[in-house]
Amino acid sequence: MKFQELLNTAPAFSGMSSKDIDDLERIMIIKSFPDGHEFFKEGAGGTDIHLIVEGQVGVTHHRGRQRGDIQMKLLKASEMFGLIAAVTDVKHEASCRAVGRATVATIPRTAFKLLFEANSTLGLHFLQYIVAQLANDYKSLNDLLRKAIFSNSEEEAMAVLAPVVNTYIGADRRSLDRRNIH
């Protein structure tokens, strides 16, 4: 999918005018990346902001030598990453890597800062997009916890939390397997 097509069709950008989309395209650097390309590493200082045009990007946490890397989520086209570090001005708390070939549009950090602080039409639409994406992640966590808290039984509660737990257990097993082989 081309960048303009993405911005013109994705619901997240529906509030943006043609001029906004043109301006955004001028700011962004669009490139294709191979499988495994690391956009930023967990613990790295502030870097750029990225929007997936095509393909997928995996978000991983490193949980030590024994547990290895855990994939927390898989992002798809029209989703942004690097946002939390940029918005809160902290170091990245996860790594992001291309899963398969991915086309990504990058906003350089200085341009992001200008957009984030701007009260122009483009700036405000961009802010609205950022808030909508962050709210989506927030709501998912909210819903998960709520289901667990108000479960009817132990089995039901564990079933709700299992996907999160299994991610850890799975990572543990993979690390253990590697050690046993060698």
Added chain:
Amino acid sequence: MTALSKEFKQNFPSLTANTSTENLEHLVGIMNAESYSKGESIIQGGLEQNKLFFILDGTLSAFIVEKGQRLELGDTLPGNIVGEISIFGNCTATATIEAKTDCKLLTLNKSDLIYIQESTPEILGQLLRLTAKTIANRIRMSDKLVYQKFCDEAIEEEGKLHMLLSWCAGLYQQIHGYERIER
């Protein structure tokens, strides 16, 4: 400046810092001053939201109710905004809010956001930035706590479920911006 505009400016200094008196008066002019008595419901959890609430006086309390059980989240004081995440995040209200004491609020309808985008974009910008930072900080905190929890504790053990759900409830409070309530 009207008394209401002064009160709004005093309670929300960072929001109104870069706004002229004239624009501030316009903004307050399109907002609605609302009073709620103790115990009155202000936001119903799970429903769509169409207002932002700016607390001028009084205390609001937040909670969630499901299957007859109620989980208290915490209190919100003057100088705070309620409803911003569901308005700007386009999602239903994640908690129920009611007046813990008699309250005085200024409300802004979602439909008026277009107006303030044109008349006082600096305020809309500030609201959006505030909301983005609030959500981002809560997600950061919850990510840390969730993965720390599952890394450090063996939740498969029998008897740990009660502790785990208590922890979930505590986290829920924290991601809503409240301090954990000791049970």
